[in-house]
Amino acid sequence: MLRWMLGLALALPHPLAAQDAARGAELYSRHCAVCHGIEATGRGPMAAVLTLAPTDLTALSAGNGGRFPTVRVVTRIDGRDPLASHGSPMPLFGQLYERQDTMIQAPDGMPILTSREIADLIAHLESLQR
Numbered sequence: 001m002l003r004w005m006l007g008l009a010l011a012l013p014h015p016l017a018a019q020d021a022a023r024g025a026e027l028y029s030r031h032c033a034v035c036h037g038i039e040a041t042g043r044g045p046m047a048a049v050l051t052l053a054p055t056d057l058t059a060l061s062a063g064n065g066g067r068f069p070t071v072r073v074v075t076r077i078d079g080r081d082p083l084a085s086h087g088s089p090m091p092l093f094g095q096l097y098e099r100q101d102t103m104i105q106a107p108d109g110m111p112i113l114t115s116r117e118i119a120d121l122i123a124h125l126e127s128l129q130r
Contacts, residue, residue: 019104024124027117032057040128061129068126070106074114077121 028040037044040057047054061068075081100116114122 019123020120021123021127023117024120024122027121028124032121040125057125058128058130060125067107068129070104070122070126071110071112073122073125074104074112074118077118078114 028036029038032040033044035044035046035050035054036042036057037047037054042054042056044054060073063069064072072081101113102116102119103111103113104119104122105111
C-alpha cells in the first residue's frame with residue numbers, strides 16, 4: 001500500500017504543502033477532543049464509554065522511536081487504516097475532509113497525499129509530542 005501511495009503521490013502535480021497547526025488545533029477541538037481530550041492524552045468525555053481507551057496522542061513519537069508516525073496517523077484519520085475501538089471503526093474523517101487534496105512529507109521524506117484539513121491536524125498533533 002505504501003508503494004501505491006508513493007506512486008500516486010509522485011504522479012500527481014501537487015507540491016508539498018505548508019501545514020497550519022493553528023487551523024489543525026481548531027479542527028482537533030471540533031472533531032477529536034471528545035474522545036482524545038482537550039490535552040490529547042486520551043481522556044476525553046467519551047473515553048469512558050469506549051471499549052478501548054483512546055490513544056494518548058501526545059506520545060505518538062515516543063511510541064515510534066522518537067519519530068512522528070505521519071503515515072500511520074494520516075491513514076487512521078482518513079480511514080485507510082481502520083481502528084475498531086468501540087465495536088466499530090474510529091469515526092472516519094477522510095470523507096469529511098475531502099475538499100482539497102494536498103501533499104505532506106513523512107519523516108523519511110515520503111510524500112503523502114491527503115486533505116488540507118488532515119495535513120493541518122497532523123501539524124497540530126506533531127506540535128503536541130512530548
